[in-house]
Amino acid sequence: MELFTITIQNPSDPHLTSLITLLEQELGDLHKHPCGVTLETFEASSVSGVTCVGHLPGFQLQLHGQEVWNRASRALAEYILAAKEEPLIRSLLDKERHLDLEERGKIETYCMQLLNGYEELNHADSRQRRKTKLSRILVKYLEEYTSLNLEGFIRFRLDNYLSELREVVDYAVDEYVLERQYQEFIGLLKYFVFIQDTKIPLAHLVHKGGHEFVLLNERWDPLEPSHVVEGMVVEMIDCDMEMEDMIVSTLINVSPGHIVIHTREKDSQVIKTIQQIFDTRVQVCDYCKDCEAHLSPGWKPQEQVIDVQH
Known part of the structure; x- marks a missing residue:
């Protein structure tokens, strides 16, 4: 019995293994039990992915389905944060044409620091909050659909999440530009002092x-x-x-x-x-x-x- 299938556009995506590992860790005993679920990977000409199958008659959708969706949604949320968040930030920064490659690299690093809360005492809370929000959206989707195209899901179903990333990028760019202007002004004053x-x-x-x-x-x-x-x-x-x-x-x-x-x-x-x-x-x-x-x-x-x- 197919419970859900997750597809990734890039058939050679190096992160697919980490997705499977996360699913195996979250599904835990359900994955190992003979009457539980199995994860089956596949690869085609344009996509690759993994299918979660429930073993009948031991697996009963009404009894075990919600637990599988809950656990799978946590694994998928972690995967998005770990494997997709940085490329998403990079793609948003690519639109900042007034910044060169080196500047975008510096701002990307700063964005990831902001997202992971390195400037806060409770740095784990920032990431956990996003993971919880993603998990809630994912579990609602898995309850209704059995097929999830990850790239499409991120693009069309995670508007609020993408807006949050956009706000982080805008803030980081503004801070970088202000800091650059500040350093340029400091340089001007240093020259004035020198002469x-x-x-x-x-x-x-x-x-x-x-x-x-x-x-x-x-x-x-x-x-x-x-x-x-x-x-x-x-x-x-x-x-x-x-x-x-x-x-x-x-x-x-x-x-x-x-x-x-x-x-x-x-x-x-x-x-x-x-x-x-x-x-x-x-x-x-x-x-x-x-x-x-x-x-x-x-x-x-x-x-x-x-x-x-x-």
């Missing part, structure tokens, strides 16, 4: 925590306003830069030969940005005898604090 003459030998940037910074000279005195040229600050704001970039623009205008950043938050984004732009000029200090007093909770400077709170 600019040094105005002061040393600047201390005291990070009070959060969004508060204080800029001091080599004598730990507040930098005079005359050191700051407003033009670049205005220009950067016009470019929709974050408020924290005002610190960067101030440092560029001051043009110190060396910068010591005193902070307890070395991994904050603004600190990393300053290091990228000023490169070897930057030294990050998380504790020294001079900054101890300046970073203590009770210290309040006479100069104006640069507050970049949004």
